[in-house]
Amino acid sequence: MKITVWNEYRHELSEEKVAKVYPNGIHNCIKDFLVANGFDDVSTATLDEPEHGLTQEVLDATDVLFWWGHMAHHEVSDEIVERVYQRVMQGMGLVVLHSGHASKIFRKLMGTESQNLRWRENDETEIMWNIMPGHPIMEGIGANVVIPQEETYGEHFMIPQPDEVVMISWFTGGEVFRSACTFRRGAGKIFYFKPGHETYPIYHMPEVQKILCNAAKWVYAPNCAKIQLGHFPEPMMK
Numbered sequence: 091m092k093i094t095v096w097n098e099y100r101h102e103l104s105e106e107k108v109a110k111v112y113p114n115g116i117h118n119c120i121k122d123f124l125v126a127n128g129f130d131d132v133s134t135a136t137l138d139e140p141e142h143g144l145t146q147e148v149l150d151a152t153d154v155l156f157w158w159g160h161m162a163h164h165e166v167s168d169e170i171v172e173r174v175y176q177r178v179m180q181g182m183g184l185v186v187l188h189s190g191h192a193s194k195i196f197r198k199l200m201g202t203e204s205q206n207l208r209w210r211e212n213d214e215t216e217i218m219w220n221i222m223p224g225h226p227i228m229e230g231i232g233a234n235v236v237i238p239q240e241e242t243y244g245e246h247f248m249i250p251q252p253d254e255v256v257m258i259s260w261f262t263g264g265e266v267f268r269s270a271c272t273f274r275r276g277a278g279k280i281f282y283f284k285p286g287h288e289t290y291p292i293y294h295m296p297e298v299q300k301i302l303c304n305a306a307k308w309v310y311a312p313n314c315a316k317i318q319l320g321h322f323p324e325p326m327m328k
């Protein structure tokens with residue numbers, strides 16, 4: 091399985107508080123725990139690389155793409171978004187993290203203009219409840235995962251009805267949120283995972299890492315047949 095971890099990589103370079111949590115960037119933190127958990131072909135790509143690090147060649151070779159973005163969604167070129175979209179249609183797995191809910195690629199895949207939600211940065215505790223204990227993404231996860239401090243996201247979350255809501259979060263401020271959801275678009279499987287605000291060490295948490303390793307396996311479609319579209323003048327049967 092070839093994994094590419096894409097990160098906007100701006101907060102880490104411009105805010106000391108974030109750099110302290112992720113000195114090598116969120117992408118390298120995610121890469122490191124994936125490798126430590128046995129995924130042996132993991133690369134990274136960032137916004138400011140040529141073609142955002144997502145050339146056609148890179149995407150064609152990618153089975154699973156992770157996506158973290160926040161302050162510069164608008165700087166992601168439409169051409170690259172279309173390229174990622176087409177790969178998802180053809181079966182590339184996609185894991186969208188945290189503020190990636192408002193990314194161009196997630197909005198395009200969801201088909202809704204706004205991916206808005208309630209939010210607040212108030213150091214609240216998030217309790218993620220496991221509501222699909224038999225789901226492969228919940229393997230090894232107990233009844234809940236407690237994140238001591240995290241940005242609050244609350245309903246309503248303007249997504250289409252997910253195929254599956256795997257976890258629901260509750261925050262000390264009172265909100266609830268569909269924080270781990272699955273979708274299918276074309277041949278591709280998509281997992282949205284809410285935690286990961288850049289100022290908190292969320293991706294250093296073993297339970298979060300376990301969920302994201304499980305998610306990489308779940309969105310992976312190794313035997314996906316090439317989708318055939320368009321006009322076929324010759325009948326298949328003669």
Ligand code: ZN
Pocket residue numbers: 188189241286287288
């Ligand atoms: Zn955030």
